Amino acid sequence: MKNFNDIYNQNYRKIYGVACNMLHDSDDARDVIQDIFIYLHKVLKKGKIIEKPPNWLMRVTINRCIDLLNNRKKFCTEEHIPIVVTEEKILEKKQDREILKEALKQLNPKERALATLYGEGASYKEMAEITGIKFTSIGGTLSRTLKKLNEILKTLHYDLH
CATH class of the missing domain: 1.10.1740 (Rna Polymerase Sigma Factor; Chain: A)
Known part of the structure; x- marks a missing residue:
């Protein structure tokens, strides 16, 4: 205890x-x-x-x-x-966060979890243990998820730097 x-x-x-x-x-x-x-x-x-x-x-x-x-x-x-609408004078960093949140909403829950863990700096091993995805599949699944996220961001007229 x-x-x-x-x-x-x-x-x-x-x-x-x-x-x-x-x-x-x-x-x-x-x-x-x-x-x-x-x-x-x-x-x-x-x-x-x-x-x-x-x-x-x-x-x-x-x-x-x-x-x-x-x-x-x-x-x-x-x-x-x-739908949360941001004011014009909100800092760019906050706008970036909002755009990313909107993009993450469009992923399915497993993809969102994987992208979030990746953003938190989790290792592939940790991602596998936490999500239940096989360790050998993490790389490919993460790659597809990040590609999908990038495509969603493009539809939101946002390019990753």
């Missing part, structure tokens, strides 16, 4: 960032992360040992986000999704 605080402090920001990138809603991301840490606390309290807590947390976060996105799809059409 003594590891919970360390695990929480070392991993909260990173998995919160991943949840935000996948869900595009900070309130939903906080809810998902809260549920995950409550679940982690219960698991540790039962005496179970988690060998690689960062990978475990990332996998659980991505799976919960995918579940939430899939449930949203069942009950929500695109007409009901609010």
Whole structure:
């Protein structure tokens, strides 16, 4: 049980960032992360040992986000999704982030998870463990995902530098 605080402090920001990138809603991301840490606390309290807590947390976060996105799809059409319009005077970096978020929304949840992990600097091994994609397939799958993301960005009239 003594590891919970360390695990929480070392991993909260990173998995919160991943949840935000996948869900595009900070309130939903906080809810998902809260549920995950409550679940982690219960698991540790039962005496179970988690060998690689960062990978475990990332996998659980991505799976919960995918579940939430899939449930949203069942009950929500695109007409009901609010479109965020940025003001002209917002910094270019923020605009870039918004364009990237919009592009990520157009990927399926597995692709979004892979692109997010890549952006977070995860290794291929970590990507394989977290997403459940075979290690030998990560390179090709990631390459196709990044190519697809680049094509989406082009349709949004944005070129990667």
